[in-house]
Amino acid sequence: MANLNYIYNCNDVESIQMLQMRRSPFYALVTTFKSRGLLVDSINTSVEEQVTMFLHIVDHNPRFRVIHSTFRQSTWTISRYFQQVLCIIGELRGEMIKPASTNTPPKIKNIYRWFPYFRNCIGAIDGTHVTAKVSISMSASFRGRNHYSSQNVLAAMDFDMRFTYVLAGWEGSANDASILADSLTRHDGLQIAEGWDEEDFFQEEFTLDEVEAGDNEAWKEKMEEWADAMWEVRGNTII
Known part of the structure; x- marks a missing residue:
């Protein structure tokens, strides 16, 4: 219990290191499981401990024997609750997992080196x-x-x-x-992603015109031309 209380009541920095989340989201997650009746306390294992064991395994990938030494639970018990929490999180994936954005990421959009080639990735x-x-x-x-x-x-x-x-x-x-x-x-x-079609996955060959060595402006124009051509075919393009 002393070990569990340390995990539950530590500061946010320690919580992130052990569970990959702050204390407030952890308690909100436990409250959700309890209020919906998805997890219940057993004789020897509380809901907090069940969730903590799951997060600890997902975060650090230790063997069940290592978790056994930390939480003083049998490997069978650890395996049982790990699978149980995993299935419940899978059922709640629509609420708990944020869909990926279809917008161009800022780290591509704001860097000229990447944007001409990956502007729609x-x-x-x-x-x-x-x-x-x-x-x-x-x-x-x-x-x-x-x-x-x-x-x-x-x-x-x-x-x-x-x-x-x-x-x-x-x-x-x-x-x-x-x-x-x-x-x-x-x-x-x-x-x-929307805007792509199976017909767009075909192979097209583009030839490279002569560009005078040292002509940076010509190379910039040629790179932009390649980027436009690659986006037009959206496939296994060979330049």
Whole structure:
């Protein structure tokens, strides 16, 4: 209880370091769960402790055995409440998760170096390989360019480094294009921003005219011309 009271009653700086949120949002979150009957106190675990364990795991990614030493709860209990809080937050995602803006971010709009090329970008898409533990019979399909078994995970982020979409589960040997195509065909998959269409995804080639070395104004004009051409095709453009 002394440890929990320290977490609950610390200052905002300590709260952010431990839970990635200030005390006021933490208590508001707990109050929401309690008032709606989504979480209830058990004999040995309060709602505050359940939420604290969840936030601590999400923030620092410790093993359940480490959380066991901190909160003096069994790994089974920790796993149970982690999944329970995770499911509840998923149900409240429409209220708790702010949709990404479709406006050009200020950090692009206000910098000439980026704006001509990325003036209509609202985020970025990339893939990463995450270690996966699979049976021996399935290990071949999960082993791609890495020497270990992995999942090929697609993630979309906005320019504030917030995830807007994540698709996991594909084998490490899966091609990035196949994963992207799958995400676009799912009913709850990746949504292309308004103004884009599948017909816009085609390959067009642009040739580079001779530009005299040292002529900065000519290069600026050429870069603006490339940016306009790339936006017109909105696809896999080759310059």
